[in-house]
Amino acid sequence: MGLQVVRPGAFTTIQDFGRIKYQHSGFSEAGAMDRRALEIANRLVNNPIDEAGIEMMLTGGSYLFDEPAIIAMTGGDCQPHINGKEIPMYQGVMVQAGDQLATKAIKNARFSYLALSGGFDLPIIMGSRSTSTRYFVGGFEGRPLQAGDNLAFRQKIDLDQPHVLRKWPKITRTDRINELTVRVIKGPHIDMFSADQVKRFFDGSYHTSRQSDRMGYRLKGTRLETEMQASMLSEGTVFGAIQIPPEGQPIVLLADRQTTGGYPIIGVVCMADLGKLVQCPDRCTIKFKMITVKQAQALIRKQKENIRMMMETMELTTVEPTDDFSFTDVKALIEAIDLTELTLFDYRSHNSKITLKKHNK
Amino acid sequence: MKSRIVPFGDHGLQIQFEEKVDPEINGRVHQAAALIMSSGTQGIKEVIPAFRTLTVLYEPLEIDFQTLSYQLKPLIDNVGRVHRQTKRIVEIPVCYDKAFGLDLAAIAAFTKLSIAEIINRHSQHNYLIYMLGFLPGFAYLGGLDPTIAMPRLEEPRIKIPAGSVGIAGQQTGIYPLASPGGWRLIGATPVKLFNPKQSPPVLYQPGDYIRFKPIDRSTYEVVANQVEAGTYRLLINEVRE
Numbered sequence A: 001m002g003l004q005v006v007r008p009g010a011f012t013t014i015q016d017f018g019r020i021k022y023q024h025s026g027f028s029e030a031g032a033m034d035r036r037a038l039e040i041a042n043r044l045v046n047n048p049i050d051e052a053g054i055e056m057m058l059t060g061g062s063y064l065f066d067e068p069a070i071i072a073m074t075g076g077d078c079q080p081h082i083n084g085k086e087i088p089m090y091q092g093v094m095v096q097a098g099d100q101l102a103t104k105a106i107k108n109a110r111f112s113y114l115a116l117s118g119g120f121d122l123p124i125i126m127g128s129r130s131t132s133t134r135y136f137v138g139g140f141e142g143r144p145l146q147a148g149d150n151l152a153f154r155q156k157i158d159l160d161q162p163h164v165l166r167k168w169p170k171i172t173r174t175d176r177i178n179e180l181t182v183r184v185i186k187g188p189h190i191d192m193f194s195a196d197q198v199k200r201f202f203d204g205s206y207h208t209s210r211q212s213d214r215m216g217y218r219l220k221g222t223r224l225e226t227e228m229q230a231s232m233l234s235e236g237t238v239f240g241a242i243q244i245p246p247e248g249q250p251i252v253l254l255a256d257r258q259t260t261g262g263y264p265i266i267g268v269v270c271m272a273d274l275g276k277l278v279q280c281p282d283r284c285t286i287k288f289k290m291i292t293v294k295q296a297q298a299l300i301r302k303q304k305e306n307i308r309m310m311m312e313t314m315e316l317t318t319v320e321p322t323d324d325f326s327f328t329d330v331k332a333l334i335e336a337i338d339l340t341e342l343t344l345f346d347y348r349s350h351n352s353k354i355t356l357k358k359h360n361k
Numbered sequence B: 001m002k003s004r005i006v007p008f009g010d011h012g013l014q015i016q017f018e019e020k021v022d023p024e025i026n027g028r029v030h031q032a033a034a035l036i037m038s039s040g041t042q043g044i045k046e047v048i049p050a051f052r053t054l055t056v057l058y059e060p061l062e063i064d065f066q067t068l069s070y071q072l073k074p075l076i077d078n079v080g081r082v083h084r085q086t087k088r089i090v091e092i093p094v095c096y097d098k099a100f101g102l103d104l105a106a107i108a109a110f111t112k113l114s115i116a117e118i119i120n121r122h123s124q125h126n127y128l129i130y131m132l133g134f135l136p137g138f139a140y141l142g143g144l145d146p147t148i149a150m151p152r153l154e155e156p157r158i159k160i161p162a163g164s165v166g167i168a169g170q171q172t173g174i175y176p177l178a179s180p181g182g183w184r185l186i187g188a189t190p191v192k193l194f195n196p197k198q199s200p201p202v203l204y205q206p207g208d209y210i211r212f213k214p215i216d217r218s219t220y221e222v223v224a225n226q227v228e229a230g231t232y233r234l235l236i237n238e239v240r241e
Helices: A020-025 A035-044 A195-203 A271-279 A293-312 A329-336 B025-040 B065-077 B103-113 B117-124 B216-230
Strands: A002-005 A014-015 A053-059 A061-065 A069-077 A092-095 A100-102 A108-118 A165-169 A181-187 A205-213 A216-221 A241-243 A252-253 A265-269 A283-290 A315-321 A342-348 A353-358 B003-005 B012-016 B044-049 B053-058 B085-097 B127-132 B139-142 B157-160 B164-170 B171-176 B179-181 B183-188 B210-217 B235-240
Touching: A002 A100, A002 B103, A020 B117, A035 A053, A035 A069, A035 A108, A035 A165, A035 A271, A035 A293, A069 A165, A092 A165, A108 A271, A181 A271, A181 A293, A195 A265, A195 A283, A205 A283, A265 A271, A271 A293, A271 B065, A283 A293, A293 B065, B003 B065, B025 B044, B025 B053, B025 B065, B025 B127, B053 B065, B103 B117, B103 B183, B117 B183, B117 B210, B139 B171, B210 B216
Parallel strands: A181 A283, B085 B210
Antiparallel strands: A002 A061, A014 A053, A053 A108, A061 A100, A069 A092, A069 A108, A165 A315, A181 A265, A205 A216, A216 A252, A241 A252, A241 A265, A342 A353, B003 B012, B012 B053, B044 B053, B085 B183, B085 B235, B127 B139, B127 B210, B157 B179, B164 B171, B164 B183
16 A cells, blocks of 8 residues: 555655765765755655655656555656646645656756655664665665555545645746856865866856766866865865866766765855755756855755745635545445455446445345 | 864765875874764764765754854864773784685785785784775775785786685785675785675674784685684774773
């Protein structure tokens, strides 16, 4: 019971806000690439903001529900359909048992999220349900989802009760972005670059290369040279750190990054812009702009404040219980009766009517 | 000795000590880590110790960089004033059989030492764990006898099995997971270096020491079975410094 994976898509994993407490032992953080999108999905289904959801990459996927649920999809627009009928993104949706959810490829972005009200019944390993495919831990058996996987739910929804569906007030952009400015705080090793090289970096333009994944995005564009020739001592890493390896093309370290690294870090992407960067489509031009820590921290506070404001202006719809029989009810009923005694069975849906006739003994 | 605190993005900071691979400096890093984690300072999520830096990850919605660095300063100034009373030495059984030590003969030829002498020099030493990183439970160890050092393979192997023990230049270490690599392989441990289902998932911490204990092929099999059955316990010695 729960949700069955029909078409898993390119690289679909269970992610929450990551496994943060074991980085000192070499365990990568993992977690959602676009934390803001996962947070909004969770808020739409009334979950804690860091509940684990499904992260789909590029191709999306399809799923069969064995029981009713309230879901919300956020992030890149993947045109989700239920039983062939399109459903909106950024909105709570009631799903019935037997419904099939299918998405298209993600448009002009890389990641889409599916949050489920009450969350998935998966073990918390080392403080998180996130999948870390690098060391086969967490999520569903430590790996990306495959066709046939069954994800159980932690909560059953009671269809005899009214349910509130939430709609995000802001229409999110889904059109093609051609240029993206990403704000960056200067990195701890910026002094290893000459003033000229730092200027080249901030004047330069980049785009993501094919070697871009959950570990990091390898960028291509203006080449840099580091002053330093000898190798640097390895140090801890952070989400969004931009390192410059000897070949001079930047790598932005992301959710599945190694916990330590030995390349100089010229800058760190501010948290408020991480979602934009990880969603950045191929061929979009990326430019970096330097800001101070103080400005960056003000930006993330403002972003959180905006989310709170949106929460207050959300449109709420209440779904009243219908007296309709659900697929599960009918199935249970048929299983409960002795079929040999049955002479007639008739079921009609939509203001359903079930007629059962028994033998007169 | 001087240290400084620099921002590492808007949700991290780095405490830097003198740029050198040195047990004394590294000891300060581990001390700072312990002091910060036990201080109960608001907003701190994790610390990552390295050779001479400590990366502190925090929640910027709870505390800003200015306030946090102001609060951490006196803690870090205290580092070096207290000394650790004991050191933990974790014994890792290693089988130096030629079935695992694929490069022992090459190292013998390179160093002009006998294989027995290489094993002896490798196992008669307590190696300081400067830091853990790269892979879960991968220990950056200091103190390899320079007479058995040898550069990496020119052509890395496509797959090195988990538990392999090797030498790469002046470094020695154990592969916690199967992965490609250019290390010169000298042996293997049957011990699993990490287990996500146990707490803590890695049995040694940065700042501990590792000692390799030579075992023969049949002991390797015995230990491997115990590890599989979950009955094997690592030997950890606490000694006064």
